Amino acid sequence: MSIVVIPGGPESKITPEDFDELLASLNISNVSPQDKSDYLAVLRSFESVLNKVDATADYIPPSLSPQSAECRQFHTPTPEENPFNAWSFRCGIATTTPATDILKDRTFAIKDNISVAGLPTTIGTSPYIFSEDGKWDPSAVDSTAVARMLDAGGVIRGTSTCEAFCASPLSYTSFTGHVHNPRLVGHTAGGSSSGSAALVAAHSLKSFSDKPVEYWGTTAELAIGSDQAGSVRIPSSYNGIYGLKPTFGLVPYTGAASMSPMIDHLGPMAATLDDIAALLEVIAGYDGLDPRMTPESPLREHVKPYREILASFRKQLYSPSDASLTRKWKVGLLKESFQVAGLTEAVRDTVMNAAQSYFTRAGADVVEVSVPMHTDGPVIWNAATRPSMSTWLLKGRCSGHLTFLPPHIHPRPASQATYDILNANNPAAVNVLLSEVAADRLLDPSLEAKAHRLVFALRAAYDAALKDVDVLIAPCAPDVAKPLPDTSKDSSVMERISYPVGTTNNTAPFNVSGHPSLNVPCGFSPHADQPKVLLPVGMQIIGKRFEDDKVLMAAALFEKGRELAGV
DSSP states (O other), rough: OOOOOOOTTOOOOOOHHHHHHHHHHTTTTOOOOHHHHHHHHHHHHHHHHHHHHHSSOOOOOGGGGGGOBBOOOOOOOOTTOOOOEEEEEEEEOBBBOOOOOOOTTTTEEEEEEEOOTTSOOTTTGGGGGGOOOOOOOOOOOOOOHHHHHHHHHHHEEEOOOOOOGGOOSSOOOOTOOOOEEEEEEEEEEOSSSHHHHHHHHHHHHHHHHOOGGGGSSOOOOOEEEEOSSSSHHHHHHTTTEEEEEEOOTTOOTTTTTOOTTTTEEEEEEESSHHHHHHHHHHOOOSSOOOTEEEEEEOOGGGHHHHHHHHHEEEEHHHHTTTTTGGGGOOEEEEEGGGGGOOOOHHHHHHHHHHHHHHHTTTTTTEEEEOOOOGGGGGHHHHHHHHHHHHHHTTTOOOOOSSSOOOOTTTOOOOOHHHHHHHHHHHHHHHHHHHHHHHHTTOOTTTTHHHHHEEEEEEHHHHHTTTSSSEEEEESSSSOOOOOOOOSSSOOOHHHHHOOOTTOOOOOHHHHOOOOOOOEEEEEEEEEEEEOOOOEEEEEEOOOTTTTTHHHHHHHHHHHHHHTTTTT
């Protein structure tokens, strides 16, 4: 350890009384006066180092600097633009000099925890969490994913509403209010990428709806979401669209607000499989800034041509002359995923019957696969992330590895005001704050490390299962979209926290294991109280790590089976 002395700095703000409080927080009480004086001097030298950093000009990597664009202005959407409360801010950003036309003129929504230069990043909560004056700082950077989308010709229509600190799988916690499912207003759109899913679904629905186009407001063809426990896949399931959580480390997370580095994923959301492939191809690949990327992560020039792979596979499926080239697929139904707590019979049966019927019709063998550890996946996810989640999510700290955090996202220290805001909107975020303090002061801190070791065991269990099959199949959301809670009425913390319990039981395990997982619309189930209203059911296709292309091919195989069945 080195100690740096910086002469001529400002007078220290650390008093002897402050130092005594620090010792007390560490349960240290027996320190000699001379030792106190010496340690205080050393601590003040650390303070001077941080003061020097504070006074130094910040640095923005050129790859994140805003590209030349037609417009960096934004506005709060009008009710007419935003009937489902799915937009956070509206804009119209497109680079004037795209490098490719892969996404030429395609419109996008960007989840509001992902940096878009010139726009605030709210993370679904109050500006007073970040600023005493209640004003947002605009982002100085485009996240890596956003920069790549613009460079491919995409047009950003705005940032999409997300749940408060992304800590909810259902759409009832955002500071701006509930996000509604465009298929049935008053029902959940899922979360935490709630707005992203609702906007893509609304865009798809308006093309064949008998409702006037004004009903749908302003929509987006595609979207980007973040997924830490299912936050891309769950809302995709409720809205009847595709949503991919890529392999961990395939897509850079740079420029997005973190929940916990080991589970952070950015992923594409779209109404078609082809759009998922195109967007993945654009945003994937090493960026030199994200420590989540591993030696397995491909360089940009080595990213798989997902569009070409999907098109070639489809050609074989649909061309009689090439059909013999399509090998026999083996699809595994993950037994334990059909038995998780909270899974409704309607969703269970819809997913199981669809997988068995349509994969079989397309020529695949469908078998049952058992991974007993899957049942413990949600426990492992919680134990491995919750003890330190507040550090990244609510404090904006770095991970210890060299990383680039957006300079405009810096939550204020926790206080009574923080509690009041979070408790009013999303008590799950308060629980995250309390869990870290409890894990640090009241519980055994070594258990977090053990939970990380169990993550490796869970990964190995899925890897073993995937040696015998091409992909695994599991239900996604445990139910269809349910009514949003009436949060205008007084309700207890337990009532509000209990509303989404069990939603991510089948999705969170793959966030810690890192396997790619795609939500695929696989059918519909009647609304419990409105039998004539059919709501989407989602099925997950899970593949080997860094075989996201095979997951896309399996989805195309499933689509072929549906067509053969006349669905």
